[in-house]
Amino acid sequence: IQGAEVPLQVTSIRTVRWESMEMNFFLLVEPGVLDDAPSSRIVTFQIPEGREDDLQDALAVDFPNITLINVRQIRDQAKSILERLALAIRALGGFTAVAGVVILFASVGATTARRARQVALLKTLGVTRASAAGMLAVEYALIGLVAGLVGTLGANLLAWGVQTWLMRLSWEPLWGPSLVAVGACAVGTAVAGVVGNGRALQVKPAAVFRRI
Known part of the structure; x- marks a missing residue:
């Protein structure tokens, strides 16, 4: 953990729902095991769209060591990429359907x-x-x-x-x-x-x- 070795024994593995887009990288340990290990805190919250910059500026003034990650922007970019990929797949499917119709008429005509x-x-x-x-x-x-x-x-x-x-x-x-x-x-x-x-x-x- 941040360069410090902490021996742990894995007793179980949980299933992660990656499509939920939530924090799902937690490691659950017994109380007291990581008390002496270096640590940092993480929190998630949701704010109205368009107010991210104001909040980031306010937090940077009072808490300069805080790192903010705009998950909404990452999600929108991923959504845009997936939409373009889906459009390409639909276009390819449409081309395949048209080609199939042409081949069908050709085989019928033969x-x-x-x-x-x-x-x-x-x-x-x-x-x-x-x-x-x-x-x-x-x-x-x-x-x-x-x-x-x-x-x-x-x-x-x-x-x-x-x-x-x-x-x-x-x-x-x-x-x-x-x-x-x-x-x-x-x-x-x-x-x-x-x-x-x-x-x-x-x-x-x-x-x-x-x-x-």
């Missing part, structure tokens, strides 16, 4: 000829255009549902690992946004599948079978 033959066969068997579109919507919705579930599960596992093991913070799953993401993925994939196969749904069976 199977237009095969879908046209399937739709032509269904129409020959008496299936209407609306029914064929509904079948395509269900098929692509199931694909989007599975993809959304896998992606959401992976994202939650990654968030759990980062917060629990890397940042040592408590983690709570966000079931609401996760369900919304899965539903949006299913609906978006279904819409993309039907729209991308619009030409296949418009084709006439005679024209398809003539090419075959």
Whole structure:
């Protein structure tokens, strides 16, 4: 302690909630053990925002050996950094979503000829255009549902690992946004599948079978 060696025996270790931003570096010892050790006092208090400079000037006059640490300023800087980091992550996620939509439409367009033959066969068997579109919507919705579930599960596992093991913070799953993401993925994939196969749904069976 401040250069002086004080032998102590560790009997227990407590859990620290780092996200509380409170003083959490205390070492609890029995009374009398540190009476002869060099010491200093620490205190925390909260004052209205904007009065920090006045208080610091007043304390510096009466108590020149006091060191003041503006935790609010440190907290605001950390908050600003985290907000910029979150914005970058959201931007990256948006770019990934747009790229996924482009790839989805490209993959749907690549199977237009095969879908046209399937739709032509269904129409020959008496299936209407609306029914064929509904079948395509269900098929692509199931694909989007599975993809959304896998992606959401992976994202939650990654968030759990980062917060629990890397940042040592408590983690709570966000079931609401996760369900919304899965539903949006299913609906978006279904819409993309039907729209991308619009030409296949418009084709006439005679024209398809003539090419075959």
